[in-house]
Amino acid sequence: MQKSQKKWIQYIIMLLILVAIGFILYVSVAKDGEKVVKVGDKAPLFELKNLEGEKVALSDYKGKGVILNFWGTWCNPCKEEMPDLNRMNKIYHSKGVEVLTVHVKDSPQQVKQFFSELPEEVELMVALDGSGDVMRAYNANDLPNTYVIDKNGIIKAHHKGQMSRADIKKYMDMVQP
CATH class of the missing domain: 3.40.30.10 (Glutaredoxin)
Incomplete structure (x- = not known):
């Protein structure tokens, strides 16, 4: 695998991790901003x-x-x-x-x-x-x-x-x- 492909895969994995963290934070807060x-x-x-x-x-x-x-x-x-x-x-x-x-x-x-x-x-x-x-x-x-x-x-x-x-x-x- 080429070095540039490995970098792209790393970026995609990091992006997926950030999206997952964002989703977890979103779910832990109620719609109106109050803590669940x-x-x-x-x-x-x-x-x-x-x-x-x-x-x-x-x-x-x-x-x-x-x-x-x-x-x-x-x-x-x-x-x-x-x-x-x-x-x-x-x-x-x-x-x-x-x-x-x-x-x-x-x-x-x-x-x-x-x-x-x-x-x-x-x-x-x-x-x-x-x-x-x-x-x-x-x-x-x-x-x-x-x-x-x-x-x-x-x-x-x-x-x-x-x-x-x-x-x-x-x-x-x-x-x-």
Whole structure:
């Protein structure tokens, strides 16, 4: 092989490496320039309103493990996992682990209607993210979407899709203080 061909091959390989690095950097940054949250990161803080219009902030849960669950009334897997989240929250509440649900899109009335149609009473904290800002900060576009946060505010796990009761228990055990 000629010396000039070897040089061209080296340049092409270097170019491919640079393109790959650029792609990796691009993928690690969200569309709007915000960093994509991942396991090991500090959970982005937020402040929303609950169904009664009162402030709900992630910082209110400092010192506790948090199961942060993004959901919607139109989401069947969300509807199916809600009773298990509620049951496990009743068990782990006294152990320092809380379920904080973030509802995206619908009005408080629609959320209350959703809960009234469930086969059992659900007593979970619901924060309303009508603007979708918190959902975007967590890149929680697919529902249900759950982040597991320890007492120091560090994301310990991320679960996309419906969780089983065993999944919920595993995550609650993981962040129990």
